Amino acid sequence: MYRYDQFDHQLIAERVAQFRDQVSRRLSDELTEDEFRILRLQNGLYMQIHAYMLRIAVPYGLLSSAQVRMFAHIAKKYDRDYGHFTTRQNIQFNWIKLPDAPDILADLASVEMHAIQTSGNCIRNITCDEFAGVARDEIVDPRPYAEILRQWSTFHPEFAYLPRKFKFSITGALDDRAAIAVHDIGLAVVKNDQGEVGFRVLVGGGLGRTPVIGSEICAFVPWQDVITYVESIVRVYNQYGRRDNMYKARIKILVKALGIEEFKRQVEADWLHTRGGPCTITQAELNRVSACFTAPAYEDLPDEDVFQGDNKAFANWLQRNVKSHKMPGYAAVVLSLKQTGIAPGDATTAQLEAAAELADRFSFGEVRATHMQNLVLADVKQTDLFDLWLSAQELGMATPNIGLLTDIICCPGGDFCTLANARSIPLAKAIAQCFDDIDFLHDIGEIDLNISGGVNACAHHHIGHIGILGVDKDGEEWYQVSIGGAQGNNSSIGKVIGRSFSFGQIPEVLARLLTVYVEHRYDDERFIDTVRRIGFEPFKTYVYATPVENDKELAGADYALLKVGVPYDMPYYSPRF
Amino acid sequence: MIIKNKAIVADEWTVLRPDAEEAAENVLVAQGRVIVPMRVWQAQRDTLVQRAETGVWLASDDRPEDLQEDIQKFTVIAVDFPKFADGRGYSLAYLLRERLGFTGELRAIGDVLRDQLYYMQRVGFDSFALRSDKDMQAALKGLNDFSISYQASCDQSQPLFRRAQRGVL
Ligand code: SF4
16 A cells, blocks of 8 residues: 655644644634634534544545554544544544544554545545455556545645535446546546556536536546646636535536536646646656555465355355455455444444454455445455454454445434434434344345435435435424435436335335335346336335334434433534534 | 735735725726726726736636736736635636746735635745734744645646655655
8 A cells, every 4th residue: 555755744744733733723712713614624623513523534445454553542542432434435533622633633644644635625535446456347456546646636725725525536447336426526547449548537426415427528538647637627616616505516516507518628728738747647656656556465376165055154244245356365355334233334443453453364454444334355365264254253343234235324414413404323223223134135135225314415325226315394304215326337316206204114115115126126136227127116106105104112212312412521612512 | 014925024005995886997096006906907907007017906706817918017916815715716826827927926815814825825826915813923834834745836836746756765
């Protein structure tokens, strides 16, 4: 993985000092909360319901075991013994005190990490295929380019105050696992007919209030030109993106208003001035960065038949959580952070420490965070799988549910987030409890269930095969259900099935959707494919045919939990309290 | 007082901010060193251009290209930041320097605060009219928040990977 050189180290050290100074000026009231808010956001520090939340950047999801141990240290020392992995492959801590934030950043700097631009109206952490470098369908490893773009975007002086947040995603494989079509800029590393490497560039995709699939602005930008090209895109956006209405401020609205042809014309008119100029990436720089992403010291191994017919639990895990690898004798393993009863994406101090340990023992000391909110050990020997499974099980990270109904993508929602309309974590937990039978889950097969607590769509509910969105009706929480969304090569935006439901109705609604699916599916057809084949109506008709019972106990239990309150002294400068 | 070339100096200019309703051709421009809004410049160009020293300021939705033919006539060009979080001015400054080749004083006016000065100076600003309630002496520090930058911009014509020997761990 990428290692900092003396320049990277110095820049991060200067950042820690700058932020320490900003925090002390806030605490002494030299900075008003309004002035400070935007500064702290550029450093991933949000004011949430109970405390500050600090979001730490995990560039393109890649972590060393030392970095994961640092998360464990932060969870233990500054938080409540857990962290939360997000859909942008980052990690966030929910119970941070403002005066501690500079120390946390200093701790992070010691392991080459930071929280720069993890929120705010700037270029955010660039996400990437979690199987980059090991996937069998990979054309080009996207990570060196992701790192080069990370450096370009870090403290870019022109683009710190964009109209709205700006997200990049990058993939180098045939199968898009990085959801590039729903990003402000999506990059696919491709080779042209001459075998030269370049990028297919999509622009103006996004979710939120107005979900849009990105449009292709250029089919092939040579790799040397990718910085200048994306810089022109962001420069046009910075000048012409709407700033009068935050709901219309994303680049997708500008691209729609101008039309992709006109937008492309403006971008390429700007690009004329910089194309081939000093920001053109050099072969030497690509070589330097690529050298950090060379393959680990794989052994020469044959593919193994590790399947143990008599161990059903292990077989289930192999089937769901173990992925193919480009090297014979190796596999990529997904450690599930979707155990029933736990908030999706949460990892405790013990789990973080253990994940680091497992990475050192089995996977060359590297861990990856996925946009599905799980962890990956990318380079495990097939002969080690059984031992790994045993250890992961002890830690509650071996739930064999990757890609299944309970591998729920879920945002923090009403329990933490000030922007929420409704709770999402308790709903995810309730669903996981109702559908806990592993045989049932395996029978239903692959299905993406995404739950967002509000319109910002942090859990990407529009591209869930089933999407659930929290809505607010006269101060009460309700949930809108959509079906037919999908991520990947064949992305689509889901369609709302009808009027919304109460918390206690949702499990029954899901059961009804699945009943229609099971009745209509052919062989091993996935839920999404059945929806595409038979259409939306049969699902809608069946769900609304008879009244759905509201399981008050289900929702009520959680309300009771919530009322316990938070034993935490609120920071006096909190604008909410 | 303003910050200019990293020092606090007397401000020799007045920024003219007429009412939005007042027709540009009717706005009275006092004698001496006045930085006029772009629309006033455009309406009164023929008389203003006679002056020994001229200044103009751009609102964040003004277009720098519209100054193309006059660009070298200005002693000072200012860019207004209506709110510090409105980042259009950064691209305007970059374009004035890089595309239009403006070499005179480029000044940030409006909601100009310490924590943005570093970025502003990178995109070509060399003078800053700090918001009046803020401490200029303290703000000077904001110009030196970082000694390293990855990208090329107006202060560095080359990105870090071309100007430094990278990769020493
Ligand atoms: S989707 Fe809404 S509720 Fe959920 S984390 Fe994002 S902003 Fe908060």
